[in-house]
Amino acid sequence: MNDTLFERIGGEAAVNAAVDIFYRKVLSDDSISQFFEDTDMDEQITKQKSFLTMAFGGPNKYTGADMRKAHAPLVEKGLNEAHFGAVAGHLQATLEELGVATKLVNEVMAIAASTHDDVLGL
Amino acid sequence: MIFAEKKLTPLDGESVLDCLLRHAVPVDHSCKSGNCQSCLLKLSSGKIDPGAQKGLKPTAIKQGFFLACQQPCELIEAASFIDAELIFSHARLVDKQFFNDETCRLLLEPVSPTYYHAGQFINLKNPHGVIRSYSIASLPSNDRFLELHVHKKSNGIMSHWIFDEFKVGDRIDFQGPIGECFYTCLSIEQPLILIGTSTGAAPLIGILKDALHSEHQGSIIFYHGARNFEGLYLHELLLELENSHSNFCYRPSITEELTSSENEHSGKIKTGRCNEIALQEMALSNTSTIANTLLFLCGNPEMVNMTRKRAFLAGVASKNIYIDPFEYKDLRQAAR
Ligand code: HEM
Numbered sequence: 001m002n003d004t005l006f007e008r009i010g011g012e013a014a015v016n017a018a019v020d021i022f023y024r025k026v027l028s029d030d031s032i033s034q035f036f037e038d039t040d041m042d043e044q045i046t047k048q049k050s051f052l053t054m055a056f057g058g059p060n061k062y063t064g065a066d067m068r069k070a071h072a073p074l075v076e077k078g079l080n081e082a083h084f085g086a087v088a089g090h091l092q093a094t095l096e097e098l099g100v101a102t103k104l105v106n107e108v109m110a111i112a113a114s115t116h117d118d119v120l121g122l
Numbered sequence: 123m124i125f126a127e128k129k130l131t132p133l134d135g136e137s138v139l140d141c142l143l144r145h146a147v148p149v150d151h152s153c154k155s156g157n158c159q160s161c162l163l164k165l166s167s168g169k170i171d172p173g174a175q176k177g178l179k180p181t182a183i184k185q186g187f188f189l190a191c192q193q194p195c196e197l198i199e200a201a202s203f204i205d206a207e208l209i210f211s212h213a214r215l216v217d218k219q220f221f222n223d224e225t226c227r228l229l230l231e232p233v234s235p236t237y238y239h240a241g242q243f244i245n246l247k248n249p250h251g252v253i254r255s256y257s258i259a260s261l262p263s264n265d266r267f268l269e270l271h272v273h274k275k276s277n278g279i280m281s282h283w284i285f286d287e288f289k290v291g292d293r294i295d296f297q298g299p300i301g302e303c304f305y306t307c308l309s310i311e312q313p314l315i316l317i318g319t320s321t322g323a324a325p326l327i328g329i330l331k332d333a334l335h336s337e338h339q340g341s342i343i344f345y346h347g348a349r350n351f352e353g354l355y356l357h358e359l360l361l362e363l364e365n366s367h368s369n370f371c372y373r374p375s376i377t378e379e380l381t382s383s384e385n386e387h388s389g390k391i392k393t394g395r396c397n398e399i400a401l402q403e404m405a406l407s408n409t410s411t412i413a414n415t416l417l418f419l420c421g422n423p424e425m426v427n428m429t430r431k432r433a434f435l436a437g438v439a440s441k442n443i444y445i446d447p448f449e450y451k452d453l454r455q456a457a458r
Pocket of ligand 1: 032036038047051055079083085087088112115116119
Protein backbone atom coordinates (compact mmCIF):
# COMPACT_ATOMS: atom_id res chain seq x y z
CA MET A 1 0.00 0.00 0.00
CA ASN A 2 2.36 2.73 -1.05
CA ASP A 3 -0.06 4.49 -3.35
CA THR A 4 -0.45 8.19 -2.62
CA LEU A 5 -3.39 9.43 -0.59
CA PHE A 6 -4.83 10.96 -3.76
CA GLU A 7 -4.85 7.58 -5.51
CA ARG A 8 -6.29 5.75 -2.52
CA ILE A 9 -9.10 8.22 -2.10
CA GLY A 10 -10.10 7.88 -5.74
CA GLY A 11 -8.25 10.67 -7.55
CA GLU A 12 -10.05 13.12 -9.79
CA ALA A 13 -13.28 11.12 -9.65
CA ALA A 14 -13.36 11.64 -5.89
CA VAL A 15 -12.83 15.37 -6.37
CA ASN A 16 -15.71 15.48 -8.84
CA ALA A 17 -17.95 13.51 -6.50
CA ALA A 18 -17.12 15.78 -3.58
CA VAL A 19 -17.20 19.20 -5.20
CA ASP A 20 -20.99 19.73 -5.41
CA ILE A 21 -21.59 18.40 -1.91
CA PHE A 22 -18.84 20.54 -0.44
CA TYR A 23 -19.73 23.72 -2.32
CA ARG A 24 -23.41 23.33 -1.41
CA LYS A 25 -22.48 23.08 2.28
CA VAL A 26 -20.25 26.12 2.08
CA LEU A 27 -22.86 28.24 0.26
CA SER A 28 -25.57 27.23 2.71
CA ASP A 29 -23.49 28.17 5.76
CA ASP A 30 -24.28 31.80 6.61
CA SER A 31 -21.15 32.15 8.73
CA ILE A 32 -18.86 31.76 5.69
CA SER A 33 -20.98 32.06 2.54
CA GLN A 34 -20.05 35.73 2.15
CA PHE A 35 -16.55 34.65 1.11
CA PHE A 36 -17.94 32.56 -1.72
CA GLU A 37 -20.57 34.81 -3.23
CA ASP A 38 -18.64 35.34 -6.45
CA THR A 39 -21.36 35.48 -9.09
CA ASP A 40 -19.45 33.24 -11.45
CA MET A 41 -20.26 29.75 -10.29
CA ASP A 42 -17.99 28.08 -12.84
CA GLU A 43 -14.98 29.89 -11.47
CA GLN A 44 -15.94 29.07 -7.91
CA ILE A 45 -16.34 25.40 -8.75
CA THR A 46 -12.93 25.34 -10.43
CA LYS A 47 -11.43 26.82 -7.27
CA GLN A 48 -13.27 24.37 -5.04
CA LYS A 49 -11.78 21.60 -7.14
CA SER A 50 -8.30 23.05 -6.62
CA PHE A 51 -9.00 23.14 -2.90
CA LEU A 52 -10.18 19.52 -2.79
CA THR A 53 -7.36 18.26 -4.99
CA MET A 54 -4.87 19.88 -2.67
CA ALA A 55 -6.57 18.59 0.49
CA PHE A 56 -6.69 15.09 -1.02
CA GLY A 57 -2.92 15.20 -1.47
CA GLY A 58 -3.26 15.42 -5.23
CA PRO A 59 -1.05 17.13 -7.80
CA ASN A 60 -1.21 20.90 -7.29
CA LYS A 61 0.93 23.87 -7.97
CA TYR A 62 0.39 25.69 -4.69
CA THR A 63 3.14 26.64 -2.26
CA GLY A 64 2.54 27.99 1.23
CA ALA A 65 3.19 31.45 -0.16
CA ASP A 66 0.49 30.93 -2.81
CA MET A 67 -2.01 29.94 -0.12
CA ARG A 68 -1.08 33.06 1.80
CA LYS A 69 -1.55 35.20 -1.28
CA ALA A 70 -4.84 33.56 -2.36
CA HIS A 71 -6.40 34.11 1.05
CA ALA A 72 -4.84 37.46 1.94
CA PRO A 73 -7.80 39.47 0.55
CA LEU A 74 -10.09 37.30 2.65
CA VAL A 75 -8.03 37.81 5.79
CA GLU A 76 -8.46 41.50 5.14
CA LYS A 77 -12.21 40.98 5.08
CA GLY A 78 -12.01 39.26 8.45
CA LEU A 79 -11.21 35.61 7.73
CA ASN A 80 -10.52 34.00 11.10
CA GLU A 81 -10.10 30.83 13.11
CA ALA A 82 -13.84 30.18 13.24
CA HIS A 83 -14.16 30.38 9.45
CA PHE A 84 -11.27 28.01 9.05
CA GLY A 85 -12.93 25.57 11.45
CA ALA A 86 -16.20 25.81 9.52
CA VAL A 87 -14.55 25.02 6.18
CA ALA A 88 -12.63 22.13 7.73
CA GLY A 89 -15.89 20.86 9.23
CA HIS A 90 -17.65 20.92 5.86
CA LEU A 91 -14.73 19.10 4.31
CA GLN A 92 -14.91 16.36 6.91
CA ALA A 93 -18.71 16.10 6.67
CA THR A 94 -18.46 15.85 2.86
CA LEU A 95 -16.03 12.95 3.07
CA GLU A 96 -18.14 11.17 5.65
CA GLU A 97 -21.22 11.61 3.49
CA LEU A 98 -19.34 9.96 0.65
CA GLY A 99 -18.40 7.03 2.89
CA VAL A 100 -14.65 7.65 2.79
CA ALA A 101 -12.77 5.47 5.32
CA THR A 102 -11.95 7.19 8.62
CA LYS A 103 -8.23 6.65 8.16
CA LEU A 104 -8.28 8.53 4.84
CA VAL A 105 -10.48 11.27 6.25
CA ASN A 106 -7.90 11.80 8.98
CA GLU A 107 -5.12 12.10 6.43
CA VAL A 108 -7.10 14.70 4.48
CA MET A 109 -7.84 16.66 7.63
CA ALA A 110 -4.14 16.64 8.51
CA ILE A 111 -3.29 18.19 5.14
CA ALA A 112 -5.98 20.85 5.59
CA ALA A 113 -4.68 21.60 9.09
CA SER A 114 -1.15 22.01 7.73
CA THR A 115 -2.32 25.01 5.66
CA HIS A 116 -3.82 26.75 8.70
CA ASP A 117 -1.19 29.42 9.25
CA ASP A 118 -0.84 30.27 5.58
CA VAL A 119 -4.59 30.50 4.97
CA LEU A 120 -5.09 32.76 7.99
CA GLY A 121 -1.94 34.77 7.24
CA LEU A 122 -0.35 34.01 10.62
CA MET B 123 1.35 46.43 -25.16
CA ILE B 124 1.78 46.36 -28.93
CA PHE B 125 -1.49 46.03 -30.84
CA ALA B 126 -1.47 45.67 -34.61
CA GLU B 127 2.00 47.26 -34.57
CA LYS B 128 0.91 50.27 -32.52
CA LYS B 129 2.20 50.80 -29.00
CA LEU B 130 -0.58 51.34 -26.43
CA THR B 131 -0.19 52.15 -22.73
CA PRO B 132 -2.69 50.25 -20.60
CA LEU B 133 -4.08 51.52 -17.30
CA ASP B 134 -3.63 49.45 -14.16
CA GLY B 135 -5.62 46.21 -14.38
CA GLU B 136 -7.25 47.20 -17.67
CA SER B 137 -8.62 44.54 -20.03
CA VAL B 138 -7.31 44.43 -23.58
CA LEU B 139 -10.76 45.37 -24.88
CA ASP B 140 -11.08 48.44 -22.63
CA CYS B 141 -7.58 49.55 -23.55
CA LEU B 142 -8.29 49.27 -27.28
CA LEU B 143 -11.59 51.10 -26.99
CA ARG B 144 -9.96 53.86 -24.95
CA HIS B 145 -7.47 54.29 -27.79
CA ALA B 146 -10.32 54.33 -30.34
CA VAL B 147 -9.20 51.09 -31.96
CA PRO B 148 -12.31 49.75 -33.77
CA VAL B 149 -12.54 46.30 -32.22
CA ASP B 150 -15.66 44.11 -32.46
CA HIS B 151 -17.36 43.49 -29.14
CA SER B 152 -20.76 43.04 -27.56
CA CYS B 153 -21.44 41.47 -24.15
CA LYS B 154 -18.16 42.38 -22.40
CA SER B 155 -18.79 39.44 -20.09
CA GLY B 156 -16.80 36.68 -21.74
CA ASN B 157 -19.83 34.97 -23.25
CA CYS B 158 -20.43 36.21 -26.78
CA GLN B 159 -16.94 35.68 -28.22
CA SER B 160 -17.26 38.65 -30.57
CA CYS B 161 -14.11 40.34 -29.22
CA LEU B 162 -11.74 37.51 -30.20
CA LEU B 163 -8.15 38.59 -30.91
CA LYS B 164 -4.93 36.74 -31.60
CA LEU B 165 -1.86 36.63 -29.39
CA SER B 166 1.52 37.36 -30.99
CA SER B 167 3.60 37.24 -27.83
CA GLY B 168 2.89 37.11 -24.14
CA LYS B 169 0.65 34.95 -21.99
CA ILE B 170 -3.09 34.32 -22.16
CA ASP B 171 -5.12 34.19 -18.94
CA PRO B 172 -7.09 30.89 -18.79
CA GLY B 173 -10.29 32.87 -18.19
CA ALA B 174 -9.83 34.57 -21.57
CA GLN B 175 -10.18 31.25 -23.39
CA LYS B 176 -13.17 29.89 -21.52
CA GLY B 177 -15.67 28.30 -23.92
CA LEU B 178 -13.41 28.61 -26.99
CA LYS B 179 -13.06 25.68 -29.37
CA PRO B 180 -9.78 23.72 -29.13
CA THR B 181 -8.76 24.91 -32.61
CA ALA B 182 -9.21 28.55 -31.54
CA ILE B 183 -7.17 27.96 -28.40
CA LYS B 184 -4.40 26.34 -30.38
CA GLN B 185 -4.17 29.38 -32.64
CA GLY B 186 -3.74 31.70 -29.68
CA PHE B 187 -7.17 33.34 -29.91
CA PHE B 188 -8.44 34.98 -26.74
CA LEU B 189 -11.37 37.06 -25.48
CA ALA B 190 -10.21 40.67 -25.27
CA CYS B 191 -12.78 41.56 -22.61
CA GLN B 192 -11.48 38.91 -20.21
CA GLN B 193 -7.77 39.37 -20.80
CA PRO B 194 -5.70 41.67 -18.59
CA CYS B 195 -3.23 43.81 -20.58
CA GLU B 196 -0.32 43.05 -18.24
CA LEU B 197 0.25 39.58 -19.65
CA ILE B 198 0.14 40.61 -23.31
CA GLU B 199 3.24 41.84 -25.12
CA ALA B 200 1.75 41.89 -28.60
CA ALA B 201 -1.59 40.97 -30.16
CA SER B 202 -3.51 41.57 -33.37
CA PHE B 203 -6.87 41.26 -35.14
CA ILE B 204 -7.96 37.95 -36.60
CA ASP B 205 -8.81 37.88 -40.33
CA ALA B 206 -12.53 38.57 -40.66
CA GLU B 207 -12.91 35.63 -43.07
CA LEU B 208 -11.84 33.29 -40.28
CA ILE B 209 -14.62 34.53 -38.06
CA PHE B 210 -17.58 35.67 -40.14
CA SER B 211 -19.83 33.81 -42.55
CA HIS B 212 -22.69 35.34 -44.51
CA ALA B 213 -26.40 34.73 -44.49
CA ARG B 214 -29.45 36.16 -46.27
CA LEU B 215 -32.65 37.20 -44.55
CA VAL B 216 -35.46 35.12 -46.07
CA ASP B 217 -38.30 36.05 -43.72
CA LYS B 218 -39.20 38.48 -40.96
CA GLN B 219 -42.44 38.00 -39.00
CA PHE B 220 -43.72 39.83 -35.96
CA PHE B 221 -44.96 37.77 -33.01
CA ASN B 222 -46.07 41.01 -31.38
CA ASP B 223 -45.05 44.70 -31.23
CA GLU B 224 -41.75 43.95 -29.57
CA THR B 225 -40.75 40.47 -30.68
CA CYS B 226 -39.94 39.29 -34.16
CA ARG B 227 -38.75 36.12 -35.82
CA LEU B 228 -35.97 36.12 -38.40
CA LEU B 229 -35.29 33.28 -40.79
CA LEU B 230 -31.77 33.33 -42.20
CA GLU B 231 -30.27 31.26 -44.95
CA PRO B 232 -26.53 30.79 -44.47
CA VAL B 233 -24.59 31.09 -47.72
CA SER B 234 -22.62 27.96 -46.86
CA PRO B 235 -23.94 25.00 -44.85
CA THR B 236 -23.76 25.66 -41.11
CA TYR B 237 -23.54 22.89 -38.56
CA TYR B 238 -25.25 23.79 -35.30
CA HIS B 239 -27.31 22.59 -32.35
CA ALA B 240 -30.64 24.18 -31.53
CA GLY B 241 -30.00 26.40 -28.49
CA GLN B 242 -26.57 27.63 -29.53
CA PHE B 243 -26.23 31.27 -30.54
CA ILE B 244 -24.78 33.28 -33.37
CA ASN B 245 -23.49 36.86 -33.40
CA LEU B 246 -25.04 39.09 -36.03
CA LYS B 247 -22.98 42.04 -37.24
CA ASN B 248 -24.92 44.78 -38.99
CA PRO B 249 -23.46 47.12 -41.62
CA HIS B 250 -22.75 49.72 -38.92
CA GLY B 251 -20.51 47.23 -37.13
CA VAL B 252 -22.89 46.61 -34.22
CA ILE B 253 -22.77 43.04 -32.94
CA ARG B 254 -25.35 41.18 -30.85
CA SER B 255 -25.87 37.54 -29.95
CA TYR B 256 -29.09 35.71 -30.85
CA SER B 257 -29.99 32.16 -29.91
CA ILE B 258 -31.08 29.62 -32.49
CA ALA B 259 -34.66 28.38 -32.21
CA SER B 260 -34.61 26.09 -35.27
CA LEU B 261 -33.69 22.44 -35.47
CA PRO B 262 -31.05 21.59 -38.10
CA SER B 263 -32.66 18.26 -39.00
CA ASN B 264 -36.13 19.77 -39.56
CA ASP B 265 -35.72 23.36 -40.57
CA ARG B 266 -34.10 24.75 -43.66
CA PHE B 267 -33.34 28.14 -42.18
CA LEU B 268 -31.75 29.50 -39.02
CA GLU B 269 -34.53 30.89 -36.83
CA LEU B 270 -33.80 33.73 -34.40
CA HIS B 271 -36.13 35.66 -32.10
CA VAL B 272 -35.39 39.33 -31.51
CA HIS B 273 -36.78 41.35 -28.64
CA LYS B 274 -36.99 45.09 -29.22
CA LYS B 275 -35.16 46.92 -26.47
CA SER B 276 -36.26 50.47 -25.75
CA ASN B 277 -32.80 51.85 -26.50
CA GLY B 278 -31.31 48.85 -28.30
CA ILE B 279 -29.46 50.00 -31.38
CA MET B 280 -29.31 46.51 -32.87
CA SER B 281 -32.90 45.52 -32.27
CA HIS B 282 -34.11 48.86 -33.69
CA TRP B 283 -32.00 48.31 -36.76
CA ILE B 284 -33.40 44.78 -37.15
CA PHE B 285 -37.00 45.94 -36.69
CA ASP B 286 -36.78 49.01 -38.90
CA GLU B 287 -34.05 48.55 -41.49
CA PHE B 288 -33.13 44.91 -41.95
CA LYS B 289 -35.06 43.76 -45.07
CA VAL B 290 -35.83 40.38 -46.61
CA GLY B 291 -33.13 39.67 -49.18
CA ASP B 292 -30.43 41.60 -47.28
CA ARG B 293 -27.16 39.91 -46.47
CA ILE B 294 -25.65 39.93 -43.02
CA ASP B 295 -22.40 38.75 -41.45
CA PHE B 296 -22.57 36.27 -38.61
CA GLN B 297 -20.14 34.52 -36.31
CA GLY B 298 -20.72 31.11 -34.78
CA PRO B 299 -22.59 28.99 -33.82
CA ILE B 300 -21.28 29.25 -30.28
CA GLY B 301 -22.29 27.89 -26.90
CA GLU B 302 -22.85 24.81 -24.82
CA CYS B 303 -26.50 25.30 -23.99
CA PHE B 304 -28.11 22.53 -26.09
CA TYR B 305 -29.72 19.10 -25.90
CA THR B 306 -27.68 15.92 -26.11
CA CYS B 307 -29.25 12.50 -26.61
CA LEU B 308 -27.17 11.13 -23.73
CA SER B 309 -29.86 12.51 -21.52
CA ILE B 310 -32.87 10.69 -23.03
CA GLU B 311 -34.25 9.43 -19.70
CA GLN B 312 -33.47 12.46 -17.56
CA PRO B 313 -36.09 15.00 -16.48
CA LEU B 314 -35.60 18.32 -18.28
CA ILE B 315 -36.57 21.68 -16.88
CA LEU B 316 -36.42 24.70 -19.17
CA ILE B 317 -36.78 28.18 -17.71
CA GLY B 318 -36.74 31.30 -19.87
CA THR B 319 -37.82 34.91 -19.76
CA SER B 320 -38.86 36.83 -22.85
CA THR B 321 -36.84 35.69 -25.91
CA GLY B 322 -34.97 33.31 -23.60
CA ALA B 323 -37.70 31.09 -25.04
CA ALA B 324 -35.85 31.01 -28.39
CA PRO B 325 -33.01 28.64 -27.41
CA LEU B 326 -35.44 26.73 -25.19
CA ILE B 327 -37.94 26.04 -27.97
CA GLY B 328 -34.96 24.84 -30.02
CA ILE B 329 -33.86 22.54 -27.21
CA LEU B 330 -37.44 21.37 -26.69
CA LYS B 331 -37.91 20.55 -30.39
CA ASP B 332 -34.58 18.74 -30.37
CA ALA B 333 -35.57 16.68 -27.32
CA LEU B 334 -39.00 15.77 -28.71
CA HIS B 335 -37.48 14.96 -32.09
CA SER B 336 -34.95 12.68 -30.33
CA GLU B 337 -37.91 10.94 -28.64
CA HIS B 338 -36.85 12.06 -25.21
CA GLN B 339 -38.36 9.73 -22.58
CA GLY B 340 -38.03 11.74 -19.37
CA SER B 341 -40.45 14.48 -18.38
CA ILE B 342 -39.95 17.97 -19.84
CA ILE B 343 -41.27 21.13 -18.22
CA PHE B 344 -41.02 24.51 -19.93
CA TYR B 345 -41.48 27.59 -17.73
CA HIS B 346 -41.90 30.67 -19.89
CA GLY B 347 -42.13 34.00 -18.16
CA ALA B 348 -43.07 37.41 -19.55
CA ARG B 349 -44.46 40.69 -18.39
CA ASN B 350 -47.90 40.22 -19.96
CA PHE B 351 -49.85 37.80 -22.11
CA GLU B 352 -48.52 39.32 -25.34
CA GLY B 353 -45.01 38.45 -24.19
CA LEU B 354 -45.86 34.74 -24.11
CA TYR B 355 -45.29 34.75 -27.81
CA LEU B 356 -45.03 30.98 -28.19
CA HIS B 357 -48.23 30.26 -26.28
CA GLU B 358 -50.17 28.56 -29.08
CA LEU B 359 -47.20 26.50 -30.27
CA LEU B 360 -46.35 25.33 -26.76
CA LEU B 361 -49.97 24.43 -25.99
CA GLU B 362 -50.05 22.38 -29.17
CA LEU B 363 -46.83 20.58 -28.25
CA GLU B 364 -48.20 19.92 -24.78
CA ASN B 365 -51.31 18.33 -26.27
CA SER B 366 -49.36 16.10 -28.60
CA HIS B 367 -46.64 14.91 -26.17
CA SER B 368 -47.62 13.25 -22.91
CA ASN B 369 -44.22 13.84 -21.27
CA PHE B 370 -44.22 17.57 -22.02
CA CYS B 371 -45.69 20.19 -19.76
CA TYR B 372 -45.93 23.94 -20.50
CA ARG B 373 -46.04 26.38 -17.56
CA PRO B 374 -46.54 30.00 -18.62
CA SER B 375 -46.50 32.90 -16.19
CA ILE B 376 -46.71 36.69 -16.33
CA THR B 377 -45.76 39.33 -13.78
CA GLU B 378 -48.67 41.68 -14.58
CA GLU B 379 -52.34 40.71 -14.24
CA LEU B 380 -54.29 39.31 -17.17
CA THR B 381 -56.63 41.86 -18.70
CA SER B 382 -60.34 41.08 -18.55
CA SER B 383 -60.39 40.07 -22.22
CA GLU B 384 -57.64 37.53 -21.52
CA ASN B 385 -59.39 35.96 -18.53
CA GLU B 386 -60.15 32.75 -20.41
CA HIS B 387 -56.43 31.89 -19.95
CA SER B 388 -56.45 32.35 -16.19
CA GLY B 389 -56.49 28.60 -15.52
CA LYS B 390 -53.29 28.05 -17.47
CA ILE B 391 -51.29 31.21 -16.91
CA LYS B 392 -49.93 31.86 -13.44
CA THR B 393 -49.10 35.27 -12.00
CA GLY B 394 -45.53 35.63 -10.74
CA ARG B 395 -41.96 35.13 -11.84
CA CYS B 396 -41.35 32.01 -13.87
CA ASN B 397 -38.16 31.10 -12.01
CA GLU B 398 -39.85 31.44 -8.61
CA ILE B 399 -42.68 29.22 -9.74
CA ALA B 400 -40.22 26.67 -11.11
CA LEU B 401 -38.10 26.68 -7.94
CA GLN B 402 -41.20 26.21 -5.78
CA GLU B 403 -42.33 23.26 -7.85
CA MET B 404 -38.82 21.78 -7.83
CA ALA B 405 -38.76 21.99 -4.04
CA LEU B 406 -41.75 19.63 -4.02
CA SER B 407 -40.21 16.87 -6.14
CA ASN B 408 -38.10 14.14 -4.60
CA THR B 409 -34.36 14.55 -4.18
CA SER B 410 -33.26 11.77 -6.54
CA THR B 411 -35.35 13.33 -9.34
CA ILE B 412 -33.81 16.74 -8.68
CA ALA B 413 -30.27 15.34 -8.58
CA ASN B 414 -30.87 13.79 -12.00
CA THR B 415 -32.59 16.79 -13.63
CA LEU B 416 -31.06 18.75 -16.48
CA LEU B 417 -31.79 22.42 -16.14
CA PHE B 418 -31.63 25.00 -18.94
CA LEU B 419 -31.77 28.67 -18.00
CA CYS B 420 -31.97 31.42 -20.62
CA GLY B 421 -32.70 35.11 -20.64
CA ASN B 422 -32.23 37.91 -18.11
CA PRO B 423 -28.73 37.45 -16.61
CA GLU B 424 -29.81 38.20 -13.04
CA MET B 425 -32.62 35.68 -13.27
CA VAL B 426 -30.25 33.13 -14.81
CA ASN B 427 -27.47 33.48 -12.23
CA MET B 428 -29.78 33.63 -9.25
CA THR B 429 -31.84 30.66 -10.38
CA ARG B 430 -28.71 28.69 -11.14
CA LYS B 431 -27.44 29.12 -7.61
CA ARG B 432 -30.76 28.37 -5.97
CA ALA B 433 -31.35 25.31 -8.12
CA PHE B 434 -27.86 24.09 -7.25
CA LEU B 435 -28.56 24.55 -3.53
CA ALA B 436 -31.85 22.70 -4.04
CA GLY B 437 -29.87 19.70 -5.27
CA VAL B 438 -29.42 20.02 -9.04
CA ALA B 439 -25.89 18.88 -9.96
CA SER B 440 -23.66 21.75 -11.10
CA LYS B 441 -22.74 19.92 -14.30
CA ASN B 442 -26.44 19.51 -15.14
CA ILE B 443 -27.16 23.24 -15.28
CA TYR B 444 -26.83 24.86 -18.69
CA ILE B 445 -27.09 28.62 -18.89
CA ASP B 446 -27.40 31.25 -21.54
CA PRO B 447 -27.49 34.68 -19.91
CA PHE B 448 -28.55 37.36 -22.38
CA GLU B 449 -26.06 40.09 -21.59
CA TYR B 450 -26.78 43.43 -23.12
CA LYS B 451 -24.68 46.45 -22.65
CA ASP B 452 -25.58 49.60 -24.48
CA LEU B 453 -22.43 50.52 -26.31
CA ARG B 454 -23.45 53.61 -28.20
CA GLN B 455 -20.77 55.63 -26.49
CA ALA B 456 -18.10 53.34 -27.93
CA ALA B 457 -15.88 54.81 -30.60
CA ARG B 458 -16.47 53.50 -34.06
C1 HEM C 1 -8.75 24.48 4.99
C2 HEM C 1 -7.70 24.93 4.35
C3 HEM C 1 -7.82 25.64 3.02
C4 HEM C 1 -7.19 25.24 1.87
C5 HEM C 1 -6.25 24.05 1.69
C6 HEM C 1 -7.60 26.16 0.83
C7 HEM C 1 -7.21 26.07 -0.48
C8 HEM C 1 -7.58 26.93 -1.46
C9 HEM C 1 -7.14 26.86 -2.83
C10 HEM C 1 -6.22 25.81 -3.41
C11 HEM C 1 -7.71 27.89 -3.50
C12 HEM C 1 -7.57 28.23 -4.98
C13 HEM C 1 -6.57 29.34 -5.19
C14 HEM C 1 -6.55 29.75 -6.65
O1 HEM C 1 -6.29 28.92 -7.52
O2 HEM C 1 -6.80 30.93 -6.89
C15 HEM C 1 -8.52 28.61 -2.57
C16 HEM C 1 -9.29 29.73 -2.88
C17 HEM C 1 -10.22 30.27 -2.03
N1 HEM C 1 -10.41 29.95 -0.72
FE1 HEM C 1 -9.42 28.56 0.35
N2 HEM C 1 -8.47 27.07 1.36
C18 HEM C 1 -8.63 26.79 2.70
C19 HEM C 1 -9.43 27.49 3.60
C20 HEM C 1 -10.32 28.48 3.26
C21 HEM C 1 -11.21 29.15 4.16
C22 HEM C 1 -11.30 28.86 5.67
C23 HEM C 1 -11.93 30.05 3.44
C24 HEM C 1 -13.03 31.00 3.83
C25 HEM C 1 -13.94 30.74 4.72
C26 HEM C 1 -11.47 29.96 2.08
C27 HEM C 1 -11.96 30.71 1.03
C28 HEM C 1 -11.44 30.70 -0.24
C29 HEM C 1 -11.94 31.54 -1.31
C30 HEM C 1 -13.12 32.52 -1.22
C31 HEM C 1 -11.16 31.28 -2.42
C32 HEM C 1 -11.29 31.94 -3.79
C33 HEM C 1 -10.47 33.17 -3.84
C34 HEM C 1 -10.62 33.83 -5.17
O3 HEM C 1 -11.74 34.01 -5.64
O4 HEM C 1 -9.59 34.15 -5.76
N3 HEM C 1 -10.49 29.02 1.99
N4 HEM C 1 -8.42 28.01 -1.33
